[in-house]
Amino acid sequence: MLNFRNTLITGSVALAALVITDIFITVDLWFYLGIVLALIVLLIWGSIRIQAGFYLPSLCSGKRNNKAVSLTFDDGPDGLITPMILDILREKKVKATFFIVGSKAEKHPEILQRIDREGHIIGGHSLSHHFFFDLFSGKHMKSELMQTADIVFKATGKKIVLFRPPYGVTNPTLGKVLKTLNYRSIGWSLKSKDTVLKDNELLLKRLKSKLHAGDIILFHDNKPWIVNLLKAFITYLDEENYSIERIDDLLNIKVYDAQ
Numbered sequence: 001m002l003n004f005r006n007t008l009i010t011g012s013v014a015l016a017a018l019v020i021t022d023i024f025i026t027v028d029l030w031f032y033l034g035i036v037l038a039l040i041v042l043l044i045w046g047s048i049r050i051q052a053g054f055y056l057p058s059l060c061s062g063k064r065n066n067k068a069v070s071l072t073f074d075d076g077p078d079g080l081i082t083p084m085i086l087d088i089l090r091e092k093k094v095k096a097t098f099f100i101v102g103s104k105a106e107k108h109p110e111i112l113q114r115i116d117r118e119g120h121i122i123g124g125h126s127l128s129h130h131f132f133f134d135l136f137s138g139k140h141m142k143s144e145l146m147q148t149a150d151i152v153f154k155a156t157g158k159k160i161v162l163f164r165p166p167y168g169v170t171n172p173t174l175g176k177v178l179k180t181l182n183y184r185s186i187g188w189s190l191k192s193k194d195t196v197l198k199d200n201e202l203l204l205k206r207l208k209s210k211l212h213a214g215d216i217i218l219f220h221d222n223k224p225w226i227v228n229l230l231k232a233f234i235t236y237l238d239e240e241n242y243s244i245e246r247i248d249d250l251l252n253i254k255v256y257d258a259q
């Protein structure tokens with residue numbers, strides 16, 4: 001299995017084998033560089049590809065033989081967009097998951113309460129969503145996660161245990177922190193690309209072409225153009241007989257710690 005531990009072991013064994021060989025026959029420096037370069041590429045790939053489960057396990061999709069999907073929203077709550085998203089979800093009778101940023105949530109406890117009251121799930125997405133979150137120390141990461149959990153608890157009385165890593169970036173430090181807090185990492189299998197594209201038709205076409213049963217779909221509830229996209233996409237899912245399930249039903253997991 002391609003993961004951090006196995007990669008380090010394999011890389012170390014390969015380098016040791018080269019050193020031993022070098023005693024008997026001169027090994028070209030390029031062989032050493034090649035192994036080191038391959039290791040660096042793998043470590044970076046593992047870090048940015050949450051689906052690989054390279055540094056820590058992340059749940060990224062449900063059963064592929066069940067025509068159900070789950071909708072998730074990152075980077076909110078946004079004072080303007082999140083309520084619009086909630087209106088659509090209510091109108092369409094759909095439940096979703098919101099991976100909230102603690103510093104934003106602190107300013108909008110009423111939105112957290114509405115998310116919870118209307119039957120959606122709340123998970124954490126760090127306190128700061130700092131661009132270099134993955135370079136923070138374990139202590140700093142843990143503090144961000146605990147402060148975010150506290151904000152959710154104060155607003156809703158719910159103890160969150162789901163976490164979506166900012167930018168989907170994982171590393172060994174985050175792995176240890178999530179383990180200590182008994183959190184579960186949730187990734188995605190279908191990215192809407194709503195952070196890079198604004199053209200609704202293009203976004204919808206892309207989603208339709210890449211959609212599979214069991215998908216966990218990633219949206220961002222701070223982008224105005226996803227309001228119409230979401231409406232159209234839910235209509236499409238209905239037409240195609242997909243059921244839209246809450247993440248706990250899709251993955252059969254618990255989403256909050258016992259009260």
Ligand SMILES: [Zn+2]
Binds near residue numbers: 074125129166167
């Ligand atoms: Zn994010």
